[in-house]
Amino acid sequence: MIESLRDILVVSDIDNTLLTPSAGIPSVNKATIELFCALGGRFTVATGRTVESVRQRLGDLTLSAPAITVGGGVICDFSTGERIKNEILPRAVAYRALEDVYTRFPMLGIEVMGADDHLYIVRSNEFVQQHLLQEEMSCLLIPLDEIYCEWNKVLFAGDPDTLKKVKTFVEARYYPGVYFIETNAMYYEIMPEGVSKGQALKDLCRYLKIPVENTIAIGDYFNDIELLQAAGRSVAVQNAPGEVQLVADEITSACLDGGVAEILYRLIRQYS
Template sequence: MIESLADLLVVSDMDNTLLTAKEGVPSCNRVTIQLFCELGGRFTVATGRPVESVRAALGDLPLSCPAITCGGSVLYDMQADAPLEKHFLPREGATQVIETVMSQFADIGVEIMVEDGRLYIVQANRYTQAHVQEEKMHSVLCPLDQVPDNWAKVVFAADPVTLASLQSFCASIPMEEMYFLHTNLMYYEIMPAGVSKAQALRRLCAMQNIPMENTVVIGDYYNDIDLMRAAGHAVAVGNAPTEVKLVADEVVSTCRNGGVGEYLYSLIRKYT
């Protein structure tokens, strides 16, 4: 039962939900999140970004609950600056998949995100370059066999037409202890089995003793759908595709127009 803001956990996707690559976090979102947390509400993010990139994007914006990062591979307490939970890909199996993909798609961008959030670029293209610049990540160009252990996820980066072909090609690749996830028009990822934003939210709620029905998820893209379905209440920003809006319990303004802040302010008015 929700009686006050303190009973709630609001979880927002980052890119094109909470912020845009060019404009960053709209000021109305930033101010409302700060007020929401000051009044006792719990707010955090669920993102494919690593911790370093989350920090760079949010700056001094407070997160009053641990963040779901690397697509759910890492739960991280930003205030304590410490991981609560980590999950990794089987290196040998992931290496075989990467080599198979690279043999068929000569220009595919290949990134590997490791345990501490560092990004190793095995094969660069303009999409990996844009990824690093937009998300303000440090990266290292590195041969596949020299990438350090503990891989949180692998990202293939290319244009939408190439990724559609890649997705069809990968359907025939046997996968053990991992799976493919289409996270963006330009990114197709390999994730550890049993790891997702939705599973990470369930584990976070268990750690924090928060009933799942007291959670709100705000998202914008297809890879947010499972997370939205897992939450007690689902919100889509106005720039989300129709399929995502149909999963949501309500739709707010677009990311650029401060949809996250708009929704949080409605909670503030309701519970204070």
């Protein structure tokens, strides 16, 4: 039961939901998040970005709950630096899948997000460079066999037509313990089986001792669908694809029109 803002957890996707890489966070979103948190509400993000990238992108915006990062593989409390959850890929299987794709698609960019908080570039291309610029990430360009840490996830970067071929290629093979997901028209990822933003939301609720029915999730893309389905209430921004909007309980304004602020302000008026 929700009696006040303190009983609510709002979780928002970052890219094209809370902000855009080019325009940043709309001022109305930032101001309303700060007010929501000051009044006792809990607000955080759920994103495919790394911990470092989230810190860089949010700047001085302070979250009032741990962040879901790396597509649900990592839950990090930014106030303490503690990783509440840190899921890793089965190394042998992920290595084999990466090698298979590396050999078959020589123009494809490949990134490995390490559990040591480093981003490793196995092979760069224009899409990897764009990704690095947009997400403000530092990285290490390194051969695959010299990455000694555990991996949180692998990202393939390329044009949409190439990624469709990659999808067909991997679906014809068997890689136990991992799954593949499209996170953008230019990105296709390897994730640990059972790891998603939706599962991470449930884990975060247990950690915070908040009923999952007291959560509100806001998203814009296909990789947000499990998050929207897991939450007590789901919201899609107006710029989301129609298939994502159909999953949501309601539609809010587009990202740059302050869709996140619209939801938070409604909660403030109702419960503060």
